[in-house]
Amino acid sequence: MKQINNPSLKVTCLSILCGLGLNISAPSWASEPINMVASFSKNSKHLQISQSGTTLYDVHALWSAESFSLSVTTGHEKQQGEIIINNTSVQAFNQQGDLLWGDERVDQKVCLPEFLGEFIRAHIEPLKQGKSIACVGPIIKAKKLAPFKIYLEEQSKNELLVKVAPGSIGMWFFMDEIAIRMNADASKILAYNGVSPAPKTLHGKMAYLNISTALEKPLDVAKIDSSILW
Secondary structure, eight states: OEEEEOOEEOOOHHHHHHHHOOOOOOOTTTTSOEEEEEEEETTEEEEEEEETTEEEEEEEEEEOSSOEEEEEEESOTTTOEEEEEOSSEEEEEOTTOOEEEEEEOTTOOBOOGGGHHHHHHHTHHHHHTTOOEEEEEEETTTTEEEEEEEEEEEEOSSEEEEEEEESSTGGGGTOOOEEEEEETTSSEEEEEEEEEEEESOSSSSOOEEEEEEEEEEEEEOOOOOSOTTO
């Protein structure tokens, strides 16, 4: 397995204001570091997100030409289990292998929170040409796929600012845009502002951890041009 990165993310309001120019109030966990570790091989990826020495989210992804699976081993109890994606559908299973829900994807692209960097890199040329990319992603609470839109808001010689936005009017009531600052060829994530796949806590009500920071060390993004997800 090739090690990608293990940056310590200093979650401060000042970092993101300087890095992305966004107005954000500092949450209660703003002084606590968030660590992200990712490793990958040709057909797999492992992602771990931890805070204050506690692993909040641990997920393994495996894929082939016919299917894609995302297995959550550490996370909120509502997250733990497996998502299996093929050309026509997305299905979610609990740890016992029971089907929780399923939805048809038809010909839609699937953008997973764990693969936003890879999704952007795979579509970087049409994004640079001013096109927005429509996709769908699984929503645990709604037990279905929801629409999203990814577009390039700003680009300079050295950096890109990509936004992941709700893809429908209804989704704007449940989600704010995610802003991802990357280098010019989208091979590295420099800053991240928005909801993450990690839960705020492993117990109690299910809520996602917000990450708002310019990374001290850029996070490498794998190059996956051809995927069953897109």
